[in-house]
Amino acid sequence: MTGAIGKPTPYIDAVQKVTGQAMYADDYKFPNMVYVSCLRSTESHAKIKSLELKKAEASPGVIAIVTGKDIPVPFGVLSISRDETAMAIEKVRYQGEIVAAVAAETIEAAEAGVKLINVEYEPLTEFFTPQDSLKTCTPDEQIHAHTKDHKNIHKTAELRFNEPEKELETAKHKQTGEFKFAGVTHGFTEPHSAVAMWNGDETLTIISATQVPHYLQKNLSKVLGLPLHKIQVKKPVLGGGFGGKSDPFPHEMIVSFLSKKIKRPVKCTFSREEVFITHHGRHPTEINMSLSCDAGGKITALDADIIIDGGAYGSFGVVTSYYNGVLLQGPYEINKFGFRTRRTYTNKHQCGAMRGHGAVNPRYAVETLLDMMAHNMKMDPCDLREKNFLSEHSSTVGEFRITSNGIRDCIAAVRKKSDWDSRYGKLPYGHGLGVACGFFISGSALPILWNRYPQTVVHAKLDFDGRIVMFSGASEIGQGSDTLLVQIAAEELGIPMDFVQVEVADTKTTPVDLGSYSSRVTFMVGNAAKTAASNIRNEMVKAISKEKDTTAESLIFRNGRIFTKDKSLDITWEEGVEMAMAGRGAFVESGFYISPKLGGNFKGAGAGLSPSYSFGAFISEVEVNPKTGETNVIKVWGAHDCGKALNPLAVEGQIEGSIHMGLGQTMSEEMRYKNGQQLNANFFDYRIPSSLDTPDMDVTIIESNDPEGPYGAKEAGEGPIHPVLPSIGNAVFDAVGVRMMELPITPDKVLKKIKENV
C-alpha cells in the first residue's frame, strides 16, 4: 500500500469539530420553525381514561397538539416486532412514554402547553421484573396483546447442538454460575434531536441524529403513509450513538407528522432525562451457565439459560435474544453447545442494541467460568484459553465461517506486555491481574429487512476539477467512516486525500447503506468504496492507455501523478482527469457489497452470521481495598485483531473507547429503578467514568489480514468491549479471591463477598 491506507489519519471533520463549526441536529434552525415538547406518562402501566387538550390548545403560542390516535401506525426497527407507536394509544406501558406532543412558537410555549394537558389514568398491573413477566397473567394484564399463553414473554430463542446437557451431566470438570447484570445505557453526549420540514413539492426532509437513515426512511414511509421516494433523511454530524440511535424513534415520527400537518419546520430536542427515558440500552440480564472441560482443559460443552429484561417494547430485542447465545460460539471451539434466551416485556424503558450487542453479558459469564475452571484445574487461565481457540479458516458448531483469526497473537501480546507470566497469581493480597478474550461479528451478513439489494452501494464521482466525491449512505457517528471513504479513494487513485470529499448519509443523494450498527461499516462500505474508486481508476486507465498508446497494466497511480514504470509516460492527476473525461464529461462509478451466502439451514441459523469475525484478548490489573471493597482498575492491556488497521488512530480510539465503556458497566453504571421509575436519569447519578476513573491503557493492534475485508480489514468498534468486563472481574478474583457474579462490581458487593469468604 502506498497511499493513505494504514497511516494514522486525523478525521476529515476534526477541524470543524474543534472549532465549534460542526452542525449537529439541534444546531439547525429554519425560518418559521416550531418547537415540540412532549407530555410523558407518569404511570408505568395504565389505561388512558381521558385526555383533555382544550386548555393547552388555547395556551399562547401553541399551534398544534397531537396524540397517539393521530399517528396510529406501529413501527419498529425489526419488521418482526413493530410493536410501538409514536405516542401511547389507549394505554401507557412505561413511565415516561409519550402521551401527547405540543408544537408551539417557542420551546417555552410548548412546555407551558404540555403542563395544561390533563390525563386521567386507570392503573393496570405493573410488571417490573422478568420473573413477574414469565408468569401467566390475565389478558387485561398483558403488556402487549400479541404475546403468547398470557405471559409477557416477547421472544424465546433457543438453539442446541450435540446435546451439551448430556455432556454436562457427567462431566468431571464442570463450572456453573448464576450471573446477574444491571441494565446500562449508551450515554452518548448529544441528546436525540430531529427537525422535519414539509417541502413545497409534497416531500418530507428530516434532519435527525440517527445511526440508521435508511431504516428511518422505511419506517417514516409506513407510519406517514408516504411513498419512500418522497422522504429525505439527512444525518447531520452526530454526537455519539453506540447503538442508542439505531432505531426509528417516536419523536422522529412526531416532528415529521407535525411538519406535514402544519407545513412548517418542526424541531424536537430531548433533555438529558428524556434521553435516559428513551434508553434502548443493554438489557438487564440473568444468566445461568455451565461449562465443562476434559482433563486436558479442552472445552467439551457449554449451556446457558438466559433471561433478558426488554422493557416495554421490542426494539432490536429479537436479535439481542439470539446474540446472547450464538455469539458464544467463539473464540473457543465448543462442539456441544446450547442456549435458551427469553426476552420479557416489563413496564420499564425499552432496551435494545448497545455496543457489543447482546454478547457482552454472556461473554462475562463464559470468561468467568473459564477462569474458575483454570483455578480449579490449577492451570494458567491464559494457557487454558490457548488450548481452546478456534483456528483460522474453520467453522463453529453453528456453522459460522471463521476466516482470519489473530486471537493467538492477541493473547501473546497482552501476556507479554502485562508481564503476566511472572505476575499473575503472585501479586500481594488486594492486587490482581485478570484475562479474558472475545470475538464479534464484522457486520451482520443479513439485512434487517429482507431484500435482494446489496447491503451498501458507494458512488465515486469524478469531475473536471479533479475532485473525487464519494457518495455513501454510511453514517459517520464518530467512528471515522467519512475519513475512511476519503482514505480509500486516495489509496486507490494515488492522490492526496484533499482531492477527495464525501457526500454522506442523505437518502435523497446517497445510495443506500443500511446504517452504522453491527460493526458493518468498515467491512462493507470499505469494500464498496474500494470497488467504486478502483472503477474510476479503470475508466481513467482505459482512456489514458488509449490516448497515449500504453498498456493498461503499465500505468501507476501515485502521489498525484499517473506514470509508467519507465516514466515514458508521466502526467499529473489533472491531465489524466482531462483525458478520462474527454468526450464524456464527469462520470460516476459504483461499487457495492453483498455478503456471501453463509450459514446453515436450521431455524435461527442466520443470527450472528458475518462475513468475518474480529478477535481480542485483554488483561486488566486492579487494586482492591479489602476494608472498603473499593476497586481501582489501574491498567488495561488490550489486543484486538481488526484484520488490518486502515486508520490506526481510529482503531486505537475505538479500543480505548471500548475500555472506557466496558469499565463503566463493570464498575459504576447501572439503570436504577424503583417501581418502574428510573432513580438516576441524569449524569450525576448515572455514573459514567471520568478521566480520573479511567485506567492507563495499552493498546495493541493485531493484523490478521482478512481475505475478504477491504485491504484485509475487519471491525474494531464493538469487539474490543467484550473482554474488558470479565478481565476486570477475573482480576478482582486474583486480588482478593472472590468471584463477582453481579455487575456492576460496586464496593458493597465486593466487601460482602470478602466477608463471606473469610
Added chain:
Amino acid sequence: MEKVTLTVNGFTQSVLVESHETILDTLRNRLNLTGTKKCCDEGTCGSCTILMDGKPVLGCLTPTLRCVGKEILTIEGISSGESLHLVQKHLVKSLGLQCGFCTPGVVMTAIPFLEENPHASRNEIKESLSGNLCRCTGYKKIIDAVENAAEEMRS
C-alpha cells in the same frame, strides 16, 4: 424580557433575554453561536464550558445577566480568522475527539488550564479534565493532545 449588552468573542451587542436565562441558551438560541453544546444542562458534563473574563465557567449554570460587562469567549472565538490554537491542533492530530460533541468544552477547559499551568504533569492534565465527560475516546487521546499542546506551547 430584558435588553442587555453582551460582549461575546470581542463583539459587543444588545440582545433581548429572559431574566432567568442561562448564557448557554442565550448563545445557542439568540446569538446563533451553536458551537457551545448542550449535553446535560445541569453542570455534570462540561460540554458548555466557556470563558468569562478568561476563566472557565459552565454555560448551563451561568445566568446570562451575570455575563453583562464581562468578556465572554466561546469556542467560535478561539481561532476565528487565525490558525488553530495549539490545543485544537493537537486534538485534531492525536484524534482527541471522535463524535466531537464534548470537544468544544474540552478546548475551553484545556486552554485556560494550560495558560495557568504551563508545566502541568500528565496527571494534573487528567485531573483538570475530570469535569469533561467524553463517551467516545476513553480520554487517553484527549490527554495526549493536551500534553502535546503544552509541550509545544513551552517550546
Added chain:
Amino acid sequence: MEYYHSPDSIKDALSMAREFDGNFIYFAGGTDVQIYRKQKLEKNEHIIDLKSIQDLNSISMKDEVLSLGAMTPLDDIIKSKEIQNYFPLLMEAAKSVATPVIRKTATIGGNLLVRNRCTFYNQSQEWRNGVGSCLRDVGDICQVTGGNNDCYSRNVSDTAAALIALNAEITLINSNEMTQKPLKDIYLPCGIKFHDLDNKNILTQIHVPFRPKKWWYKKLRVRKTLDFTSLTIAATVDNDDMARICLNGVSMAPILIEESLDTLTIESLIKQARKNCKTVDNDLMPLKYRREMINVFLEEWWEYEHHK
C-alpha cells in the same frame, strides 16, 4: 416571572432582601441553586446574586486566624499557599467538591449552605409528578421512610465537615448588626430546614481559629470527581489532644464528636457516630454499606491517629 439582581454591596443586597420579603434566593456561585431552579424545586421569583460584592471574596491570615470571604471560590482556596501550608484539611475538602471548572464558580459560603439532598427529591418536576408525594415538595408521605413527619435529606457539604472539625466560626450580617457564631451551631437536624440562618442575614466570613496538630479527611463516592458525598469524615486533633471528628453525608446535619483522646475509645466513637447519624436509604449507595463505612472510616482514622 423571574427577576435577576446583582447588588454590589452587602447593604444593597440586604435592602433587596427586605423588599422582596422572602420571595427570593441568594446566588453565591449558583452552581447548585441553578439546578434547583431548573427542576422547579426553587420557585422564588427574585435572584439576588452576591457575585458582584467584591469584599466577600478574600483570603487573609491575621494573628494565626484564617479569614475567608464567603464568596471565595473553592478553587482559590485550593490554590492559596496559606491554606495549603496551614490548613491542608480545608484544601483537601475543597478539592473533593464537584469538578475543577465548577470549583472556579462555586464558593465556600455556597458549599457550606449547599442544600440537603435526597434521591427522591433531587429530580425533575416531571419525575416528581410520577411519585406524587415528598415531605419537602408536595404531599405528606416520605418516599424513603414511608413516614409523614420527618424529612431525612442529607447534608452533603464536604467543606462543612472540614470547617467544623477545624472549629470554624462564621460572621453574619443583617441590616442592624454583625454576629459571629460557631459554624456547627447553624445546622439543624432537619432535611427541610437544614440551617437556622434566616434570609435577612448574609453569611460574609468564615474564620478558622486554629491549626490542628493532626488532621484526616476521607470522602466516600463512586467516582473520583463530581459526585456528592455518600460519607465524608474530617477529623482533627489539637495540641491538647482534643479530637474533633465530623461526619457528613449520612444525616440531616453534620455530626460532630468532640472528645479528648485520653478518654475516647474507638468503640465509643463508633457508637456515638452511629447513634447520632440518622442515616436512611436516600442515597444511591446502599444504606447498609454507608453505615458500615462509618465504622470502617472511623477505624481507619483511629489507626492513623494511633500508629503514625
